[in-house]
Amino acid sequence: MAKKQTILTFQRKAQYLADGGSKCPFCGSDEIEGGHMEVDGTTTWQEVTCLKCDESWQDIYQLSDVEPVAPAKDEKIAKFFVMDSNGDTHEYKTETAAVEAILDDFAEAGDNPVDEVWCENADGHKIMLGVNWKATLTPI
Numbered sequence: 001m002a003k004k005q006t007i008l009t010f011q012r013k014a015q016y017l018a019d020g021g022s023k024c025p026f027c028g029s030d031e032i033e034g035g036h037m038e039v040d041g042t043t044t045w046q047e048v049t050c051l052k053c054d055e056s057w058q059d060i061y062q063l064s065d066v067e068p069v070a071p072a073k074d075e076k077i078a079k080f081f082v083m084d085s086n087g088d089t090h091e092y093k094t095e096t097a098a099v100e101a102i103l104d105d106f107a108e109a110g111d112n113p114v115d116e117v118w119c120e121n122a123d124g125h126k127i128m129l130g131v132n133w134k135a136t137l138t139p140i
Contacts, residue, residue, distance in 0.1 A: 006055055021059055024050035034059070076122055083116040095119075 006026045016025035023030050029052035037046045044061040080098035083089045092098040102114055117129040 006053070008057065021048075024053060024055065025057060026050060026055040027053040029053065037061075077119045077127075078122045080119045081117070082114055085115050087115070 008025055012025045016023065022032075024032050027050060029050055031051040033049055033051055035047040035049075037044055042063070046059045046061070047056060048059055049056045077095070080092040080095055081089055082092070082098055082102060090101060092101060098117065102117070119127050119129060121127070
């Protein structure tokens with residue numbers, strides 16, 4: 001007799017994604033095991049199996065960010081700058097400090113108080129940055 005497959009409902013799929021793919025979307029068990037990843041062009045997927053209920057599914061991945069493996073010596077970032085909507089420029093020693101300041105300004109103002117964000121390497125080379133919805137700094 002063939003195994004009856006459980007239906008992957010919209011609610012189960014949404015919960016699986018909200019849990020970061022850490023629990024079976026069929027039974028909720030955290031006893032899941034992923035196979036090798038396969039890539040075809042811009043699509044990457046991985047078959048995942050639940051060790052408790054024996055259901056299988058595919059996790060599908062998409063590119064969400066890019067970071068350098070290691071910055072070149074002359075590109076080591078020395079300073080971060082944020083220009084607010086009043087035209088005032090604020091300097092920070094780390095990306096974390098700049099992001100925290102931006103988040104504080106967003107929370108305080110209720111809208112986007114930032115006009116420009118950039119960093120400079122040790123040679124003074126300016127790299128313009130954008131602020132995405134996750135409040136991480138990204139080259140533009």
